[in-house]
Amino acid sequence: MSMPFYVSPEQMMADKAKFARTNIARGRALVAMQYEGGILLAAHNPSSTLHKVSEIYDRIAFAGVGKYNEYDQLRQGGVRYADVEGFRYSREDVRARSLANLYGQSLGQSFTHEVKPMEVEILVAEVGYDEADDELYHILYDGVIIDEDRFAVLPGDSEAMHTRLKESFAGGMQLGAALKVAIAALSEPDVPLGAADLEVALLERAAPRRAFRRLGDDEVTALLA
Amino acid sequence: MSLPLYSPTDDPGPSFSALLRRLDGPAPPVTAAAGFEVTHGTTIVALRYDEGVVMAGDRRATAGSSIAHRAMDKVHPADRHSGVAIAGAAGFALEMVKVFQLELEHYEKLSGVALSLEGKANMLAAMVRSNLPMAMQGMVVVPLFAGYDLRRHIGRIFTYDATGGRYEETDFHADGSGGRDARTTVKLGWTEGMARPEAIQLAVQGLYEAADEDSATGGPDAVRGIYPTVATITAEGYREVPEDEVAEGFAALIRNKTERGLNR
Numbered sequence: 001m002s003m004p005f006y007v008s009p010e011q012m013m014a015d016k017a018k019f020a021r022t023n024i025a026r027g028r029a030l031v032a033m034q035y036e037g038g039i040l041l042a043a044h045n046p047s048s049t050l051h052k053v054s055e056i057y058d059r060i061a062f063a064g065v066g067k068y069n070e071y072d073q074l075r076q077g078g079v080r081y082a083d084v085e086g087f088r089y090s091r092e093d094v095r096a097r098s099l100a101n102l103y104g105q106s107l108g109q110s111f112t113h114e115v116k117p118m119e120v121e122i123l124v125a126e127v128g129y130d131e132a133d134d135e136l137y138h139i140l141y142d143g144v145i146i147d148e149d150r151f152a153v154l155p156g157d158s159e160a161m162h163t164r165l166k167e168s169f170a171g172g173m174q175l176g177a178a179l180k181v182a183i184a185a186l187s188e189p190d191v192p193l194g195a196a197d198l199e200v201a202l203l204e205r206a207a208p209r210r211a212f213r214r215l216g217d218d219e220v221t222a223l224l225a
Numbered sequence: 226m227s228l229p230l231y232s233p234t235d236d237p238g239p240s241f242s243a244l245l246r247r248l249d250g251p252a253p254p255v256t257a258a259a260g261f262e263v264t265h266g267t268t269i270v271a272l273r274y275d276e277g278v279v280m281a282g283d284r285r286a287t288a289g290s291s292i293a294h295r296a297m298d299k300v301h302p303a304d305r306h307s308g309v310a311i312a313g314a315a316g317f318a319l320e321m322v323k324v325f326q327l328e329l330e331h332y333e334k335l336s337g338v339a340l341s342l343e344g345k346a347n348m349l350a351a352m353v354r355s356n357l358p359m360a361m362q363g364m365v366v367v368p369l370f371a372g373y374d375l376r377r378h379i380g381r382i383f384t385y386d387a388t389g390g391r392y393e394e395t396d397f398h399a400d401g402s403g404g405r406d407a408r409t410t411v412k413l414g415w416t417e418g419m420a421r422p423e424a425i426q427l428a429v430q431g432l433y434e435a436a437d438e439d440s441a442t443g444g445p446d447a448v449r450g451i452y453p454t455v456a457t458i459t460a461e462g463y464r465e466v467p468e469d470e471v472a473e474g475f476a477a478l479i480r481n482k483t484e485r486g487l488n489r
Contacts, residue, residue: 049337051337054334054337055334056334073230074228074230076230076335077228077229077230078228079331079334079335080229080244080331080335081226081228081229083241083244083327083330083331083334084226084229084244084245084248085226086327087241087245087323087324087327102227102228103228105228106228106230210330
């Protein structure tokens, strides 16, 4: 019987983290940011059917980068969790914070125990009734949760993108202006992304119930004009 | 609860009730007949007009011969482009509406597209059918489903019986204890391609005549300011008709009856 080679825990974790990071960095990015009417989510995604950004519940949205089948599985779990909780208790008892914790646990669990970690980074966004109550939880492949303030960039490693967004972000921007800032952050310098390359959705603060709304290519083009 | 993640071979799919069964196990069967008066909701109406459909329902709930509730809503949005109205055992009916709304939303979120109108109508039929054991013990729930068909660009109305039978009506329908009177009124006034104000007025009149003949149907309550729920469903979606517009409809109806000398 052959003996497995000894690998130190440090080495194993470092290898897994490197594997996840490299593969996530290979995918396309997304940004989420506050604007005057709520939260804007914009992703570089040429597909109009395989979404990076989706609705979880009345005021909660989900966004993921990395391996589609893996973050979509997490998205479905989130929708199921939210709908069951809202049915058992009440719609207002479904909160982004508890969902983000569950995602963190689930990702952390698979990072430590599975042979292959999940190659995803996800974002759970909740629009509050006040700007100060907006929540953005950025969850990494190893289960680490970051409570982001006002805006977030996924994957978190994209330093250049983060810098671009940080420099041009301002509080209380109109939707058109905010969208331009988001696209400038997502685009490589000198290669601006067009409406067809983008997936854009909003969490609208003033919505009576379901705050999530996708913007079509026409609407995006009109806003950028 | 933990995050409900399933392996591909074990996935409950986009059905909310399948998910609940997976989490909670099957609901316990009800075996004994109820030995008490159950709260009932009464008259509901739906009719087609040029832009879509109008749905309306009175506000009274009864338990035997007493009034259990004066301001119950029987017309509810099912999703953006459809509505469901209920008559029958109120507790089960309201629960059915809640689960039905959730089923449609859950399906839409998980699969990324909304069900077709036909698909929604069939899903409701299955829910009525699953209530059959309760219906056998007198707790019948009869919904009325209507919506705007985004593929065919018309309003459509579906009715149900207690066994889950689903029937599509061409133009209008009314159900519940005052349903027969409301139906007759709507039948006499209905014409193809009615405009919104006439359609709303006809629904209001249907409910008025039902309340006139049926003790379990509530009429307009000017003292408390409680008027029937009326909603329209068009390409723009489900919209509740403002209460003062409904109140004005009743006021016009009463003026008309007085002028004709029917106030004696």
